[in-house]
Amino acid sequence: MTTMTDPPRESFRLSMLLYDSRYRSMTIQIIVLMGFMLGAAWLINNAVQNLAEAGKTFSFRFMSEPSGYDINQRLIDYSSRSTHARAAVVGILNTLLVALMGCIAATVLGVILGILRLSKNWMVSRLAAVYVEAMRNVPVLLWIVLTMAIMVEFMPTPREFRGEEPEARMYLFDSVAITNRGVYIPDPKFANGLGDIPVAISLRPEGCESYLEGGELADSCGLFQISLDLWLIIAVLLAGIFTAKLNVKRANRIQAATGERPNTLWVNLAVIILPTLAVLWYLGFYLEKPVFDRYNFKGGIYMRNSLIALWLALLLYTAAFIAEIVRAGILAIPKGQSEAAAALGLRQGKIMRLVILPQAWRVIFPPLISQFLNLTKNSSLAIGVGYMDVTGTLGGITLNQTGREMETVLLLMLVYLVISLSISSVMNAYNKRNALKER
Amino acid sequence: MSDKVTAYVRTEMLEEKAPPSLNTGPLGWIKENLFPNWFSSILTLVSLWIIYKMLAAFIPWAFGGVWNASSLNECREILQGVDAACWAVIHERFWQLMYGFYPDHLYWRPNLALILLIVALIPVLFDGAPRKLLWISVATPFVGPWLLWGGTIWTPVAAALGFVVGIAVYRLVASALSNLAGLVLGPLAAVIWWILLAGRFSDLVSSILPLGIEPVESRKFGGFMLAITLGITGIAASFPLGIILALGRQSNLIIVKTLSVGFIEFIRGVPLITLLFVAQVMLAYFLPKGTDFDIILRVMIMITLFAAAYMAEVIRGGLAALPKGQYEAADALGLNYWQAQRLIIMPQALKIAIPGIVSTFIGLFKDTTLVSIIGLADPIGWVKYIQADAAWNGIVWELYGFVALVFFIICFSMSRYSMYLERKLETGHK
Numbered sequence: 001m002t003t004m005t006d007p008p009r010e011s012f013r014l015s016m017l018l019y020d021s022r023y024r025s026m027t028i029q030i031i032v033l034m035g036f037m038l039g040a041a042w043l044i045n046n047a048v049q050n051l052a053e054a055g056k057t058f059s060f061r062f063m064s065e066p067s068g069y070d071i072n073q074r075l076i077d078y079s080s081r082s083t084h085a086r087a088a089v090v091g092i093l094n095t096l097l098v099a100l101m102g103c104i105a106a107t108v109l110g111v112i113l114g115i116l117r118l119s120k121n122w123m124v125s126r127l128a129a130v131y132v133e134a135m136r137n138v139p140v141l142l143w144i145v146l147t148m149a150i151m152v153e154f155m156p157t158p159r160e161f162r163g164e165e166p167e168a169r170m171y172l173f174d175s176v177a178i179t180n181r182g183v184y185i186p187d188p189k190f191a192n193g194l195g196d197i198p199v200a201i202s203l204r205p206e207g208c209e210s211y212l213e214g215g216e217l218a219d220s221c222g223l224f225q226i227s228l229d230l231w232l233i234i235a236v237l238l239a240g241i242f243t244a245k246l247n248v249k250r251a252n253r254i255q256a257a258t259g260e261r262p263n264t265l266w267v268n269l270a271v272i273i274l275p276t277l278a279v280l281w282y283l284g285f286y287l288e289k290p291v292f293d294r295y296n297f298k299g300g301i302y303m304r305n306s307l308i309a310l311w312l313a314l315l316l317y318t319a320a321f322i323a324e325i326v327r328a329g330i331l332a333i334p335k336g337q338s339e340a341a342a343a344l345g346l347r348q349g350k351i352m353r354l355v356i357l358p359q360a361w362r363v364i365f366p367p368l369i370s371q372f373l374n375l376t377k378n379s380s381l382a383i384g385v386g387y388m389d390v391t392g393t394l395g396g397i398t399l400n401q402t403g404r405e406m407e408t409v410l411l412l413m414l415v416y417l418v419i420s421l422s423i424s425s426v427m428n429a430y431n432k433r434n435a436l437k438e439r
Numbered sequence: 440m441s442d443k444v445t446a447y448v449r450t451e452m453l454e455e456k457a458p459p460s461l462n463t464g465p466l467g468w469i470k471e472n473l474f475p476n477w478f479s480s481i482l483t484l485v486s487l488w489i490i491y492k493m494l495a496a497f498i499p500w501a502f503g504g505v506w507n508a509s510s511l512n513e514c515r516e517i518l519q520g521v522d523a524a525c526w527a528v529i530h531e532r533f534w535q536l537m538y539g540f541y542p543d544h545l546y547w548r549p550n551l552a553l554i555l556l557i558v559a560l561i562p563v564l565f566d567g568a569p570r571k572l573l574w575i576s577v578a579t580p581f582v583g584p585w586l587l588w589g590g591t592i593w594t595p596v597a598a599a600l601g602f603v604v605g606i607a608v609y610r611l612v613a614s615a616l617s618n619l620a621g622l623v624l625g626p627l628a629a630v631i632w633w634i635l636l637a638g639r640f641s642d643l644v645s646s647i648l649p650l651g652i653e654p655v656e657s658r659k660f661g662g663f664m665l666a667i668t669l670g671i672t673g674i675a676a677s678f679p680l681g682i683i684l685a686l687g688r689q690s691n692l693i694i695v696k697t698l699s700v701g702f703i704e705f706i707r708g709v710p711l712i713t714l715l716f717v718a719q720v721m722l723a724y725f726l727p728k729g730t731d732f733d734i735i736l737r738v739m740i741m742i743t744l745f746a747a748a749y750m751a752e753v754i755r756g757g758l759a760a761l762p763k764g765q766y767e768a769a770d771a772l773g774l775n776y777w778q779a780q781r782l783i784i785m786p787q788a789l790k791i792a793i794p795g796i797v798s799t800f801i802g803l804f805k806d807t808t809l810v811s812i813i814g815l816a817d818p819i820g821w822v823k824y825i826q827a828d829a830a831w832n833g834i835v836w837e838l839y840g841f842v843a844l845v846f847f848i849i850c851f852s853m854s855r856y857s858m859y860l861e862r863k864l865e866t867g868h869k
Binding site: 025028029030032033036043046047049050051053119120121122123124127133134136137138139140141142145146149150153154377378380381383384391395399405406409412413416417420421 | 842
């Protein structure tokens with residue numbers, strides 16, 4: 001007969017900190033923490049000493065001083081009298097603009113390429129593969145500067161659009177002009193628009209006096225302005241989509257009850273499009289085309305060549321990666337799934353839409369978002385072609401003019417961190433909601 | 440009496456007919472793969488048209504090019520209005536694109552370093568190589584930088600001696616006191632050697648026995664030599680760092696885990712260019728006054744840290760994909776943490792992670808081009824210098840095409856190698 005006894009209680013010895021697995025992890029962690037804190041303290045101490053010796057202080061007060069430089073591509077009002085902080089905001093908005101445009105276009109192109117890559121047609125799939133490999137194996141910075149160089153060197157100058165028999169032509173019924181300085185596209189305008197409302201009206205009455213007294217709105221008044229027209233259109237669109245969803249629900253209910261599905265497509269289209277058209281008509285919507293006027297184009301939206309080059313290069317580069325993600329996602333679905341769907345009697349298109357894509361989407365989504373993040377981060381290469389994104393304003397001119405390397409670079413990192421972390425947290429939430437419920 | 444019914448019964452098989460000629464051979468292949476239905480046929484025709492258009496533009500342009508001229512204008516005079524390439528720019532500036540301002544009588548040094556590196560990589564990359572080549576692999580990290588930067592031979596010797604000192608102290612202390620004391624004192628001795636004694640040692644010995652080669656400053660590095668130097672050091676250093684970070688992230692030591700996660704998420708959240716700004720303008724503030732170390736070295740550190748964070752995530756993916764049974768089996772065998780990692784976990788996790796690891800390497804090599812933004816003369820920096828030259832102002836396709844081609848060749852062969860490695864390590868079970 002055996003008896004189980006507890007091992008004799010050892011009294012604590014110092015060597016147990018290392019040899020007893022109960023304490024060892026504690027020891028290691030405390031050593032690591034101390035090492036980390038010592039290292040951090042050393043770095044910060046050095047920084048404090050060096051800053052003191054250079055006669056600099058660590059403060060962000062310079063952000064509220066006038067910047068003194070101009071930004072040629074901007075979404076909100078800005079002049080060289082505006083503050084560095086506002087220059088940074090202009091930069092952030094420019095970053096978001098090119099990132100958003102790039103993500104949308106890259107997704108469309110990437111999905112098309114990914115499907116072409118899977119095509120049974122040998123030549124098409126080879127061609128897509130060549131494109132993907134060529135794009136992926138060359139640095140994105142090279143694509144960006146190359147696109148910029150092509151824009152500058154090979155596109156017609158605005159002068160060539162002059163006269164009755166111009167050397168260069170505009171595209172799409174004379175509404176789009178591609179020049180070596182940038183691209184002019186039609187500007188959506190409203191004849192009886194509702195106007196803008198300024199947000200966060202500045203209390204310093206610099207150009208704001210008349211508005212505060214009930215006069216016209218000045219440019220420098222308010223941090224930024226919200227277009228009421230845009231919001232109205234968005235609201236009507238959203239209401240239309242909501243109604244369409246209700247309609248689909250109703251159709252589902254009828255189908256479940258009677259087996260017959262009422263046609264939803266036309267009703268939905270009508271519900272979404274007709275009210276929007278009505279609002280556009282009410283607001284007096286029209287497109288203002290760019291027109292050549294003696295030396296340059298007037299009117300329309302002017303997108304500088306740096307924006308176009310950056311956008312094109314980023315979208316072409318990222319599309320190659322997205323194509324591979326889409327291809328891998330579709331290939332990841334076992335063949336049995338499509339065979340089972342075929343056995344149920346579904347047709348090819350329905351198999352794709354109802355069986356393959358919903359499953360592939362789970363595989364595709366996380367890497368797709370990380371490509372979006374990469375695109376956003378790669379947009380910081382704008383500085384290579386002189387597009388004024390946040391790296392160009394805050395990390396470029398503001399840094400050089402104020403000489404505050406520490407503050408500007410830290411702020412710059414913070415901006416990108418916030419953008420990245422917010423995108424990835426949205427993704428994680430979405431992933432969690434749509435995760436397979438396993439039992 | 441009945442009529443004799445003669446039933447027809449075939450007694451021998453008919454000979455097989457050859458399939459219709461449209462379904463076999465090249466014709467059949469074309470029909471099946473290029474023209475199976477009308478939609479696919481249209482796609483094929485469109486593809487053919489695209490290929491034709493590109494080749495028709497490219498071939499006369501590339502092969503009708505001018506190789507000998509001293510400026511773009513001279514090229515244009517020779518071509519007389521024909522639209523063709525001016526390869527003369529590559530011909531004239533080839534060595535600068537390759538080596539930057541590296542002194543041209545010393546080109547043999549980076550070349551030798553590269554050959555040494557390739558020889559050193561052979562036993563690491565391929566099985567069949569003789570094991571003795573491993574000695575070259577051990578020597579390369581010391582000899583390679585010495586060949587590139589030059590100076591006295593005693594600097595790399597002193598650096599290598601650090602390891603010797605460390606191992607010697609470990610052996611001595613381990614046999615005299617305990618294994619643990621050796622593990623602490625050995626690395627400590629090596630670090631003390633590197634920080635305090637190595638510099639004096641190499642100064643002393645080189646004053647007695649001045650052996651060395653012509654030193655070359657960092658700012659003379661440029662072109663593909665710079666890109667490859669940055670890329671290879673980054674790859675070599677980020678891999679072990681990435682493994683450590685991945686293990687840290689998977690660890691159940693809460694502080695280690697938090698630090699690893701914080702580092703990885705921070706680095707992955709910011710673009711590389713901001714880290715290069717840190718290297719360029721901020722790092723000097725964080726180091727003691729008077730430390731002035733090389734911009735290339737600073738950039739190397741930043742690129743390494745950047746790649747290590749991505750590497751850590753890739754390896755973590757490999758670790759997570761490994762079935763839990765493998766960890767439990769290792770525990771059941773009584774292996775401790777490091778033994779289990781070394782013998783069971785890492786070999787399998789790294790194998791799973793190969794595609795991701797190699798694509799991180801490729802990304803790192805491509806990202807070395809970003810140093811042109813902070814003013815280093817990598818290939819893209821050189822393209823800009825050449826374009827700024829009055830003689831070549833306005834040249835686009837030739838220069839970018841050449842640089843893109845070299846990058847493509849290097850990166851594409853890396854990705855092919857990773858496919859070879861995957862096939863080689865394939866064991867059939869997952």
